[in-house]
Amino acid sequence: MTVNAAADPRQLWDAVDRFFVSTLHTPDETLEAALARSAEAGLPPINVAPNQGKLLHLLARLQGARRILEVGTLGGYSTIWLARALPAGGTVVTLEVDPRHAEVAAENLVRAGVAESVDIRVGRGVDTMTELVESRAEPFDLIFIDADKPSNPDYFRLALQLSRPGTLVVVDNVVRGGAVADADSDNPDVVGVRRLAELAAAEPRVTGTAVQTVGSKGYDGFALFLVD
Numbered sequence: 001m002t003v004n005a006a007a008d009p010r011q012l013w014d015a016v017d018r019f020f021v022s023t024l025h026t027p028d029e030t031l032e033a034a035l036a037r038s039a040e041a042g043l044p045p046i047n048v049a050p051n052q053g054k055l056l057h058l059l060a061r062l063q064g065a066r067r068i069l070e071v072g073t074l075g076g077y078s079t080i081w082l083a084r085a086l087p088a089g090g091t092v093v094t095l096e097v098d099p100r101h102a103e104v105a106a107e108n109l110v111r112a113g114v115a116e117s118v119d120i121r122v123g124r125g126v127d128t129m130t131e132l133v134e135s136r137a138e139p140f141d142l143i144f145i146d147a148d149k150p151s152n153p154d155y156f157r158l159a160l161q162l163s164r165p166g167t168l169v170v171v172d173n174v175v176r177g178g179a180v181a182d183a184d185s186d187n188p189d190v191v192g193v194r195r196l197a198e199l200a201a202a203e204p205r206v207t208g209t210a211v212q213t214v215g216s217k218g219y220d221g222f223a224l225f226l227v228d
């Protein structure tokens with residue numbers, strides 16, 4: 001297949017994703033079915049792309065993560081990728097504000113055979129994270145922040161309280177088509193990401209960077225922070 005990159009770069013990004021996913025990923029009916037059921041239930045298609053899900057899975061394995069925290073469950077697509085990286089006895093705690101999303105995710109996790117290792121908590125992420133801090137939850141090895149973007153500074157601060165030296169914090173959607181570069185933006189999503197980056201820069205316990213990505217989910221990016 002040839003694509004006209006100049007006319008529509010998205011077609012080219014899609015074609016490249018299709019090449020790598022069809023080459024490097026084993027076809028996975030469970031993950032596809034989770035997306036199909038999420039769509040049927042009317043959830044927005046804002047899950048991570050397959051290769052982004054697998055990147056999260058690889059990061060979790062590199063971390064040897066036994067305890068993973070996710071903020072923003074949606075239909076559980078990224079949750080399945082993360083749960084599959086766990087050793088026996090490991091746990092994903094995933095936080096979701098919308099009870100309907102949590103319900104769809106719970107069904108998808110059962111069908112994926114990972115429900116036993118996932119704890120879905122319904123509520124505002126700031127509240128459920130605060131509850132984890134107050135209950136002195138054991139620190140997490142990997143924290144994936146992927147919920148409402150204006151709360152990113154709060155999620156980042158709380159994530160540090162739920163971390164130990166060596167915890168990896170991954171934040172999705174930090175580029176949003178390049179909007180993050182606009183220092184004068186009054187878009188609350190952009191302000192949330194910029195404040196998170198400023199907080200991270202001012203935090204001596206944290207070493208991090210961000211990478212821009214293109215692909216089937218458009219032009220966006222991840223930030224990664226290692227807690228020292």
Ligand code: SAH
Pocket residue numbers: 046047048071072073074075076077078079095096097098101123124125126146147148151
């Ligand atoms: N991680 C998912 C996508 C998450 S989309 C995946 O890649 O498959 C973002 C999710 O965050 C949505 O389900 C949305 O309902 C949820 N969300 C929005 N505001 C929230 C809040 N304040 N607290 C917790 N979750 C929130």
Ligand code: DHB
Pocket residue numbers: 046047048072146147172173
């Ligand atoms: C959108 C994408 C995401 O990955 C997300 O977590 C939230 C929103 C979006 O494209 O609107």
Ligand code: MG
Pocket residue numbers: 046047048146172173
């Ligand atoms: Mg996201």
